[in-house]
Amino acid sequence: MDDFMPEREQTLDPADWDEFRRLAHRALDDAIGYLQTVRERPVWVPVPEEVKTSLRQPIPVDGQGAEQTYSELQQLILPYASGNIHPRFFGWVQGSGTASGIVAEMMAAAMNSNCGGRDHGAGYVENCVLDWCKQIFGFPKDAAGLLVSGTSMATLIAMVVARNKYAGVDVRRDGLGASARLVAYASVEVHESTTKALETLGLGNQALRRIPTNSSFEIDLEKLTEAIAADRAAGLKPFCVVGSAGTVNTGAIDDLDSLADLCRDQDLWFHIDGAFGAIAALSDKLRPRLRGIERADSLSFDFHKWMHVQYDCGCVLVRDGALHHAAYTMRPPYLQGADRGLAAGGQWPCDFGLELSRSYRALKVWFTLKENGTRKFGDLAFQNVQQARYLAELVKQTPDLELLVEPTLNIVSFRYRAADLTRAESDSLNKDIVAELQERGIAAPSTARIHGDLAIRVCITNHRARLEDFDLLVAETVRLGREVLQARHLSSPHYSR
Ligand SMILES: Cc1ncc(COP(=O)(O)O)c(C=O)c1O
Numbered sequence: 001m002d003d004f005m006p007e008r009e010q011t012l013d014p015a016d017w018d019e020f021r022r023l024a025h026r027a028l029d030d031a032i033g034y035l036q037t038v039r040e041r042p043v044w045v046p047v048p049e050e051v052k053t054s055l056r057q058p059i060p061v062d063g064q065g066a067e068q069t070y071s072e073l074q075q076l077i078l079p080y081a082s083g084n085i086h087p088r089f090f091g092w093v094q095g096s097g098t099a100s101g102i103v104a105e106m107m108a109a110a111m112n113s114n115c116g117g118r119d120h121g122a123g124y125v126e127n128c129v130l131d132w133c134k135q136i137f138g139f140p141k142d143a144a145g146l147l148v149s150g151t152s153m154a155t156l157i158a159m160v161v162a163r164n165k166y167a168g169v170d171v172r173r174d175g176l177g178a179s180a181r182l183v184a185y186a187s188v189e190v191h192e193s194t195t196k197a198l199e200t201l202g203l204g205n206q207a208l209r210r211i212p213t214n215s216s217f218e219i220d221l222e223k224l225t226e227a228i229a230a231d232r233a234a235g236l237k238p239f240c241v242v243g244s245a246g247t248v249n250t251g252a253i254d255d256l257d258s259l260a261d262l263c264r265d266q267d268l269w270f271h272i273d274g275a276f277g278a279i280a281a282l283s284d285k286l287r288p289r290l291r292g293i294e295r296a297d298s299l300s301f302d303f304h305k306w307m308h309v310q311y312d313c314g315c316v317l318v319r320d321g322a323l324h325h326a327a328y329t330m331r332p333p334y335l336q337g338a339d340r341g342l343a344a345g346g347q348w349p350c351d352f353g354l355e356l357s358r359s360y361r362a363l364k365v366w367f368t369l370k371e372n373g374t375r376k377f378g379d380l381a382f383q384n385v386q387q388a389r390y391l392a393e394l395v396k397q398t399p400d401l402e403l404l405v406e407p408t409l410n411i412v413s414f415r416y417r418a419a420d421l422t423r424a425e426s427d428s429l430n431k432d433i434v435a436e437l438q439e440r441g442i443a444a445p446s447t448a449r450i451h452g453d454l455a456i457r458v459c460i461t462n463h464r465a466r467l468e469d470f471d472l473l474v475a476e477t478v479r480l481g482r483e484v485l486q487a488r489h490l491s492s493p494h495y496s497r
Pocket residue numbers: 092093149150151152153191193246247248273274275276302314
């Protein structure tokens with residue numbers, strides 16, 4: 001207290017608000033310009049060594065002010081984005097963001113609400129978004145849910161609820177105990193976030209039975225039934241089936257309705273990983289493919305993928321809201337609710353998940369949905385599915401390329417083919433083509449394995465992509481394939497033609 005001088009009290013607020021206003025307006029203009037001109041830039045630029053070095057600076061003890069820091073942000077950070085806002089970003093499964101998302105995120109930053117609980121606007125906005133989700137997916141009004149960082153977290157949260165229900169012991173109080181014998185089921189195509197969830201639950205990844213798929217990459221129901229029976233006979237305790245509504249490799253959708261029947265008959269928890277595919281429910285044309293989604297015990301999906309809400313935002317819905325609440329609620333005296341005042345508000349988001357302090361994810365989802373309406377997102381999803389068909393046809397018509405699987409949703413897998421290459425050589429060639437496409441800033445597909453072959457995988461969750469982008473992708477893939485082959489002194493029959 002000795003050296004505290006009230007006349008020198010500090011704050012982080014700007015000393016000169018007008019100066020800050022000018023900087024902030026410039027930054028907003030820069031952000032809008034950045035987005036508006038994205039098509040003119042390379043999809044991706046590797047971070048140069050000197051920039052990496054510049055980002056390994058010692059921690060600043062004395063600040064340099066906002067103006068200089070913003071100038072560094074422009075030089076060191078802005079040019080080196082991951083590229084997913086670009087019209088030709090087709091890698092993994094990533095959304096493109098929206099222009100208005102800048103506004104929603106800016107306002108959320110101004111409010112800086114802690115959305116773990118208490119009685120303020122954010123809780124009502126989040127409940128509004130969750131109610132909309134229940135409507136979209138046909139969940140009952142008394143279902144519960146939570147906005148989370150993404151589908152990985154959503155799946156974990158749901159599987160905790162499932163484990164606690166089927167454990168046969170009070171897991172929250174006593175730990176795993178007999179529940180260590182619990183086993184879950186999903187197809188071999190399931191995303192690894194389900195494996196991670198089982199590991200995190202303390203059940204181990206061996207507790208996930210990976211069931212083969214049919215020729216359409218959908219879970220084989222007969223083999224699933226056999227696996228459940230075998231586990232029961234061995235004294236294990238089947239508790240959960242994870243269905244995929246859009247697999248990461250090919251976009252396959254399991255037969256969700258049949259899985260719901262099976263889970264009902266076998267008394268198993270039915271979880272659906274709908275990371276991107278669930279958004280197809282917004283399209284009248286695609287929705288029938290998701291029949292059965294409304295019967296899931298829990299569903300995880302993302303707003304940041306096929307709905308383009310700025311990162312990050314996923315969602316978990318749990319049919320039995322009371323079970324969801326019971327799995328997470330914990331209110332020590334410092335988090336007691338109240339009938340009135342800021343501590344009111346009944347059930348808080350922290351009663352449904354792991355996070356206490358949380359950002360205002362709901363605001364950007366609310367804004368995006370109010371601005372565009374669900375129909376628009378359904379139309380955009382269908383547009384991407386049509387583009388996938390267009391690309392598949394283009395690949396089929398291109399002699400140097402081979403379509404590896406007919407697209408059923410928005411993912412196209414193909415490869416450059418050259419005669420007389422071993423599988424390993426062909427894999428390495430296609431891997432190099434993908435790297436070249438990325439490093440030259442042309443396009444950013446990723447890779448996948450289809451029937452053992454390394455594929456150039458194009459996932460179209462992109463509202464900026466146009467048909468001409470797929471024309472360019474195919475032309476450049478062929479050009480680079482020939483170039484890489486030539487560089488390796490290998491011959492291609494098509495090249496020599
Ligand atoms: C089918 C599927 N499930 C789960 C995930 C994980 O989602 P997130 O990255 O939002 O955690 C992904 C990511 O691409 C996915 O495609």
